[in-house]
Amino acid sequence: MNAPVNCILYIRFSTKRQETGASRERQLEDCHAYAARQGWNVTRLVEDLGRSAWSGDHLNSGNLGTLANEVRAGEIPAGTIILTEKLDRLSRMESRITRRWMEDMTDAGVLFATVSPGKLYDRDTFGGSRLTDFLEILLGAKAAHDYSENLSDKVTDGWEKKISREKYDLITRKVPGWITVTKEGQRVCNHHAASVVKIYQLAADGLGVRMIAKRLNDDKVPTWGRTSTWDQSNVRFILTSPAAEGDYLSGGANPGRVKNAGVFHPGYYERAVPADLVAKAREKMAGRKLTGGRESGKAVNLFSGLILCDHCGSRMYLRTLPNKSRVYQCSDANQRRGCSHNETFRYDAFEAAALDVVLTRALDDRHFKRPDDSLSLVHQVAAQKKAIADAETLAGSAYAIYLKHPDNPMAEARFEELSAALKTAKASLGPLEEALAKARGWVSPAEHARRVMEIRDAIASPDKVTREAARLKVMDALKGVVAEVRCNAVDTQRGEPERTFSLTLVGGMIGAKFDNAGNVIAEYDLTENLTTVTLPDGTAVDMAAPIRAGMLGGDPKLEATLDAVLRRQEAAASSSSLTGAKA
Numbered sequence: 001m002n003a004p005v006n007c008i009l010y011i012r013f014s015t016k017r018q019e020t021g022a023s024r025e026r027q028l029e030d031c032h033a034y035a036a037r038q039g040w041n042v043t044r045l046v047e048d049l050g051r052s053a054w055s056g057d058h059l060n061s062g063n064l065g066t067l068a069n070e071v072r073a074g075e076i077p078a079g080t081i082i083l084t085e086k087l088d089r090l091s092r093m094e095s096r097i098t099r100r101w102m103e104d105m106t107d108a109g110v111l112f113a114t115v116s117p118g119k120l121y122d123r124d125t126f127g128g129s130r131l132t133d134f135l136e137i138l139l140g141a142k143a144a145h146d147y148s149e150n151l152s153d154k155v156t157d158g159w160e161k162k163i164s165r166e167k168y169d170l171i172t173r174k175v176p177g178w179i180t181v182t183k184e185g186q187r188v189c190n191h192h193a194a195s196v197v198k199i200y201q202l203a204a205d206g207l208g209v210r211m212i213a214k215r216l217n218d219d220k221v222p223t224w225g226r227t228s229t230w231d232q233s234n235v236r237f238i239l240t241s242p243a244a245e246g247d248y249l250s251g252g253a254n255p256g257r258v259k260n261a262g263v264f265h266p267g268y269y270e271r272a273v274p275a276d277l278v279a280k281a282r283e284k285m286a287g288r289k290l291t292g293g294r295e296s297g298k299a300v301n302l303f304s305g306l307i308l309c310d311h312c313g314s315r316m317y318l319r320t321l322p323n324k325s326r327v328y329q330c331s332d333a334n335q336r337r338g339c340s341h342n343e344t345f346r347y348d349a350f351e352a353a354a355l356d357v358v359l360t361r362a363l364d365d366r367h368f369k370r371p372d373d374s375l376s377l378v379h380q381v382a383a384q385k386k387a388i389a390d391a392e393t394l395a396g397s398a399y400a401i402y403l404k405h406p407d408n409p410m411a412e413a414r415f416e417e418l419s420a421a422l423k424t425a426k427a428s429l430g431p432l433e434e435a436l437a438k439a440r441g442w443v444s445p446a447e448h449a450r451r452v453m454e455i456r457d458a459i460a461s462p463d464k465v466t467r468e469a470a471r472l473k474v475m476d477a478l479k480g481v482v483a484e485v486r487c488n489a490v491d492t493q494r495g496e497p498e499r500t501f502s503l504t505l506v507g508g509m510i511g512a513k514f515d516n517a518g519n520v521i522a523e524y525d526l527t528e529n530l531t532t533v534t535l536p537d538g539t540a541v542d543m544a545a546p547i548r549a550g551m552l553g554g555d556p557k558l559e560a561t562l563d564a565v566l567r568r569q570e571a572a573a574s575s576s577s578l579t580g581a582k583a
Contacts, residue, residue: 006077007040007113010064010084012048024049027085034115035083043080064090068101071108074378074436078109085115176243177224179269187269195221196272199238203281209235210317210334217336229337239285245278246271300326302351302475303485310486310502312339318347328487343489343499349518350501354485355456355474357512357520361505361565362477363452377436384429391422481505481565494521506562507552526551527566 009031011024024047035042046063070076082105084090090102090112102112102121112121173181178192198221202212209232216230227234242249248268300318307316309330314337316328327344334342395418402408402415458470483504491500491513499516513522530544552558 004039004041005079005081006043007035007038007081007083008044008046008067008076009035009042010046010048010067010082010089012064012084012089027089030085030115031083034113034118038113040081040083068105071105071110074108076108076110079111080109081111081113081120083113083115087114175269176241178272179243189270189272192222192224193272196238196244197277199235200244200273200277200281203239204277204284206284209239210319210331214335229335231335231337232331239281243269244271244273245275300471301347302471302478303354303482304475306479306482307485307487307501309333309339309341310488311341314339316345316487319344330487341489345487345499345501346516346518349516350514353514353518353520354501354503354512355459357503357523358478358482358505359456359474360452361510361568362481363455363474363568377432381429381432381436384425384432388422388425388429391418391425394418395422481561483507506565507555507558509551509562510565527562527569530566 009028011027011031013024013027028045032042046067048063067076067082106112106121106123106125113119114121175181175187178189178196179187180190181187195216199212199216202215203209207215212235213230213232216235221230223230223234238244246267246269248265304318305315307328308314309316309332312330312332314330314332317331317334318326318328320326321344326347328347328350329344330339330341331337333339395415398411398415398418402411405411455470455474458466459474461467461470483506485504486502488500488502490497492498493500493513500521501514501516502511503514504511509526511522511524512520515521526547529547532540532542534540548559548562552562
């Protein structure tokens with residue numbers, strides 16, 4: 001009986017608005033029903049929700065891109081089918097790009113299938129043996145691409161017609177807060193323009209957006225619109241807005257949403273800020289040394305986006321003091337937005353201590369993958385296994401001949417020759433399989449522990465390239481397991497009020513508390529209780545299910561993360577025992 005064909009479902013829609021509708025449910029239902037009719041075994045669901053296929057971004061950085069990298073690395077079994085509703089769910093890019101991408105995937109061993117029409121696309125589709133299917137891909141991709149082009153052009157044409165009007169024709173009554181529209185349709189500065197000039201002046205003086213927001217709130221500079229206080233976002237918007245110089249940019253608040261948007265209408269508004277001040281302020285902004293966060297792209301702050309103020313719940317941000325030490329501070333407290341706890345928390349001490357608790361639990365095989373090496377090694381392993389099978393067949397035949405003619409020296413010599421070849425072939429397979437395992441990140445517990453320590457050391461490497469590569473890898477790993485970190489300025493766990501960091505992992509299953517010097521003052525690990533206990537009456541109760549349900553709420557992503565953490569902890573314990581035994 002043939003093994004069932006494995007099938008991966010791919011679901012995509014373009015806009016977040018569709019997420020509230022029935023698009024996802026319809027695609028899922030149709031794909032599951034089609035797979036069931038074909039007798040395919042659905043092993044996985046891959047989704048890109050709210051991602052347009054027109055730009056092709058989902059093929060590179062989206063979940064489809066991640067799947068494609070796994071295919072290229074040989075991690076998806078050959079013969080696996082990627083099933084989607086229609087071809088345009090995969091791509092609405094130009095037909096040649098769609099063809100090359102699908103050809104790349106089918107060359108690596110996977111197949112594609114669509115519910116509508118019910119078609120299967122494999123390597124032969126692109127080899128010329130099934131020209132009709134090949135043309136269908138090209139024409140289907142072209143139709144989808146043309147649809148997106150036409151839709152975008154219609155939106156763009158509407159803006160361009162408005163832009164082509166006379167200078168004082170009113171395009172829209174929606175204007176920045178420092179502009180007023182007169183009865184005649186002119187756009188002139190109002191009293192808020194002075195605040196805009198002040199923001200540019202502070203930026204030109206070298207202040208960052210956080211400090212500018214703080215200064216504006218301290219000086220009680222009035223805001224406009226729906227916000228009652230100044231923050232980084234509205235300050236940054238003003239400092240980057242072309243409207244401050246009097247220019248109008250098509251496409252609304254997000255011109256990137258339509259193709260060819262971003263067309264300027266110069267002089268549409270009255271200029272609020274002098275040109276030389278704009279240039280100076282933006283030059284200072286570009287030259288500022290960022291201290292962390294995703295803007296820098298260098299993972300200065302490994303816990304970026306995970307650290308909160310325990311008093312008000314707002315984000316803590318990382319700042320560098322004049323003595324070069326780095327500290328966390330509540331953003332709302334710093335900008336006078338309601339939180340009274342503006343105490344600082346030592347970042348470097350916390351980072352070093354927290355990594356000792358988290359790193360082994362966070363880093364897994366995927367952080368050590370070498371996809372470029374994997375696919376070549378997959379082919380080499382397969383070829384070697386075929387060579388072994390052939391050698392076994394030949395050796396078996398030679399042995400049968402030898403049994404019939406035991407006195408024939410040629411039969412004996414041939415059998416010995418083929419036996420030696422079989423032994424050599426088997427010996428060659430081991431190193432190839434070991435190399436493939438390492439390329440996929442699969443290593444022994446002891447080797448994994450060594451790798452983790454290498455990454456731990458590389459974080460503080462004097463070599464900039466080595467250090468930044470390691471920190472980016474660790475930052476990605478931490479986001480997978482760290483639930484949150486809370487900073488409390490008046491924690492009284494040890495009696496006297498002190499500043500503490502409370503770190504929790506995987507929905508609160510694991511936790512540790514650190515003082516401001518990086519010392520661990522409390523720890524807990526609920527994973528130790530995921531066992532079966534015996535009650536006084538002799539009843540055995542499995543505690544794993546209720547603890548998991550209470551802490552994780554049935555979230556499949558958290559469940560998978562917890563299972564991965566448990567495997568890493570077990571591997572770390574195994575590695576420690578091996579090291580102890582050797583000692």
